[in-house]
Amino acid sequence: xxxxxxxxxxxxKKKKGGSKQKKMSMHVDFTPMVDMNMLLITFFMxxxxxxxxxxxxxxxxxxxxxxxxxxxxxxxxKAITILLSGKDKIYYFTGEPKYNDPTSLNPTxxxxxxxxxxxxxxxxxxxxEVEKLKKDKSDKLITKETCDSLVxxxxxxxxxxxxxxxxxxxxxxxxxxxxxDEMQICSIGKYAIVPITKQDKDxxxxxxxxNNLPLSNLK
Amino acid sequence: MSKVKVARKSTLIDMTAMSDVTVxxxxxxxxxxxxxxxxxxQVATPASVSEIKIPxxxxxxxxxxxxxxxxxxxxKQADMVNTLKAVGEEYKMTFTDAEIRSFMIQxxxxxxxxxxxxxxxxxxxxxxxxxxxxxxPNDSLDNQFKVWIKSARSSNADLRIAIKADMxxxxxxxxxxxxxxxxxxxxxxxxxxxxxxxxEK
Numbered sequence: 001x002x003x004x005x006x007x008x009x010x011x012x013k014k015k016k017g018g019s020k021q022k023k024m025s026m027h028v029d030f031t032p033m034v035d036m037n038m039l040l041i042t043f044f045m046x047x048x049x050x051x052x053x054x055x056x057x058x059x060x061x062x063x064x065x066x067x068x069x070x071x072x073x074x075x076x077x078k079a080i081t082i083l084l085s086g087k088d089k090i091y092y093f094t095g096e097p098k099y100n101d102p103t104s105l106n107p108t109x110x111x112x113x114x115x116x117x118x119x120x121x122x123x124x125x126x127x128x129e130v131e132k133l134k135k136d137k138s139d140k141l142i143t144k145e146t147c148d149s150l151v152x153x154x155x156x157x158x159x160x161x162x163x164x165x166x167x168x169x170x171x172x173x174x175x176x177x178x179x180x181d182e183m184q185i186c187s188i189g190k191y192a193i194v195p196i197t198k199q200d201k202d203x204x205x206x207x208x209x210x211n212n213l214p215l216s217n218l219k
Numbered sequence: 220m221s222k223v224k225v226a227r228k229s230t231l232i233d234m235t236a237m238s239d240v241t242v243x244x245x246x247x248x249x250x251x252x253x254x255x256x257x258x259x260x261q262v263a264t265p266a267s268v269s270e271i272k273i274p275x276x277x278x279x280x281x282x283x284x285x286x287x288x289x290x291x292x293x294x295k296q297a298d299m300v301n302t303l304k305a306v307g308e309e310y311k312m313t314f315t316d317a318e319i320r321s322f323m324i325q326x327x328x329x330x331x332x333x334x335x336x337x338x339x340x341x342x343x344x345x346x347x348x349x350x351x352x353x354x355x356p357n358d359s360l361d362n363q364f365k366v367w368i369k370s371a372r373s374s375n376a377d378l379r380i381a382i383k384a385d386m387x388x389x390x391x392x393x394x395x396x397x398x399x400x401x402x403x404x405x406x407x408x409x410x411x412x413x414x415x416x417x418x419e420k
Contacts, residue, residue, distance in 0.1 A: 030234030037241035041248060048252030055381060055409035056269040060401055084390070169391035173283075173384045176393065177265040177412055184268060195394070 056180060061192060078161045080122065082115070083196070084179060085204055086170030090115060094122075099199045102207040110178050119186040122161045129154040130187040155189025163191040166200055258292075258327055259351040260284035262385045266415035273409060277377045279368070280411075282327060283384035287392035288354025289364055290329030293371060293378075299323055301374035302367065306332065309366050314339070321346075329355045332363055357395055365399045372405070380408040 076095045083091045083105075091105045092115070098104040108114040120127055130151050137147040165179050176193070183191045253275070262284060275294075282290040293299050303322050307314055310332045314322070318339040322328065325346070330338045330353045338346060338353070357364035371378060380400065384393060400408060 027231060027233075028235075029231065030238040034234050034237050034241055037238065037245050041241060041245050044245070044248035044252055047254055048248065054267060054269050054412050054414050055271050055273045056267055056412055057271060057407070057409050060397060060406045060408075167390045167394070169389065169394070171390040172386065173388040173390065173393050174265040174386035176390060177267055177386075177410060180410075181267040181269070181415075193397075 056177070056184075058180065058193070078159070079164065080119070080161050081164045081166065081200075082179060083200055083204060084165065084167040084171040084175045086168060086172075088175065090175070090179070091204060091207065092118065097199070097203070099203055102203065102210045105203055105207045107207075110175070110182075115179075115182050116186060119161075119163070119182060119188060123186055123188055126154050126157055126160045126187045126189070129157075151187075152189065155187050157189075160189060163188050165191060165193045166196040167193070168196050168201065168204070258282060259290055259329070259347070260288065260385075262383055263387075264383060264411055264413045265386045267410075267412035268415050269412060270414070271409075273381060273411065274379060277375060277379055279371050279378045279380050281380060281382045281396060282329075283382065283388055283392060283396060284351075284354075285385040285387045287388065287395075288329065288351075289357050289396065290327045290350075290354060291367055291371070292327040293375075295375070296323045298371065298375045298378075299325075299328075302370045305370035305373055306363075306366055309370070312336070329353055331356050331361075357399060362399060364396070365403060368400065368403055368405065372403070380405055381411050382408060383411040 079096075080092060080094050081097065083093075085091065088110065089107070090110060091107050093104050093106060108118060133142070133147050133150050133154065136142045137144060142150070163183060165176070167176055167179075180191075182188075260282065262282060278294050280292045282292065284290075293302065300319055300323055303314060303319065312332065312335070314336075318336065321339045321343075324343070327350070329350065334353065338349075341349075355364045355367060356362070368380070382393075382396065400406075
């Protein structure tokens with residue numbers, strides 16, 4: 001919409017006579033254009049997802065049968081088993097499972113004072129190493145690639161714990177992701193999700209019986 | 220020249236600059252945007268501190284709702300067509316061009332094969348309405364999920380599998396999906412999460 005406008009400003013008004021001379025100036029009214037653009041912007045803003053979702057990469061053990069004697073054994077002193085149960089309950093034990101001793105099971109929580117504190121205390125060296133590397137990276141002492149590979153080495157070190165995550169059927173997905181998240185926060189490089197066994201369930205049950213806790217609904 | 224000149228100010232504001240700005244913003248949004256995919260079920264993903272972004276293409280997304288219904292989505296229509304054909308072969312079904320077209324425009328799919336033909340014959344609006352009541356069967360008796368994954372993999376070898384599940388989904392459902400993937404030797408996949416604020420140490 002363009003309009004030729006005389007400098008008296010009266011769009012449709014009749015002039016009071018007098019001069020015939022007009023100063024012509026060319027004005028294009030951009031208001032409708034702006035209106036339309038705003039509308040389109042609103043549309044695009046509402047219909048798009050700007051932030052791409054985050055992901056977590058996991059690698060599961062393959063189903064192929066490992067030949068006897070070739071499977072990697074976890075050092076009992078470095079093994080931590082985490083049992084995820086329903087109603088956000090979580091237990092852990094270290095080393096070899098003692099299925100007839102309910103006191104070997106320790107309850108903990110998903111909060112930072114719970115599981116994280118324990119895992120960090122078991123993994124002090126790797127955590128320190130990773131933190132140092134990250135600091136070096138932010139100080140531009142090393143490149144991102146070197147940092148990543150060094151972090152990987154630090155996390156997979158011989159003295160780092162191996163965490164076995166076992167989730168019961170009534171645990172939910174959030175519990176699993178939270179547990180995996182702790183692995184990342186605590187710089188644990190070696191962890192696996194393993195199916196829960198009946199013995200593990202019985203252990204939780206006997207623990208709950210021994211401590212007069214409400215029983216979980218474990219099948 | 221007129222003698223008396225009434226100084227009247229024009230009330231018109233020059234919108235050119237404003238227009239410039241809006242066009243710029245519009246261009247920005249048009250270029251950066253990826254459209255939100257229509258999903259049959261609303262899913263609240265759990266938060267994690269992981270900062271890896273999901274790649275944009277070659278994603279096979281497995282959507283799992285709190286009740287354990289499983290849906291799939293592929294980002295390339297060519298893959299979708301090939302996958303449908305491969306799955307159809309497995310179940311001795313052939314699809315007409317109209318059915319394939321109807322399948323191609325779906326953002327997310329997840330209908331048992333026995334209902335597939337009837338479903339594809341419906342109008343798009345109706346399809347969206349009832350899709351959430353279906354879901355791909357994924358149990359030991361009738362594991363169509365496996366067939367879908369296998370067919371998708373055969374039509375595009377570069378696919379990455381990403382699991383997007385609701386926070387409240389019971390682990391038994393996730394376990395089923397993971398076991399099916401494991402049976403197919405798909406051992407590397409992604410879990411889609413939302414960003415959590417960096418945890419306090």
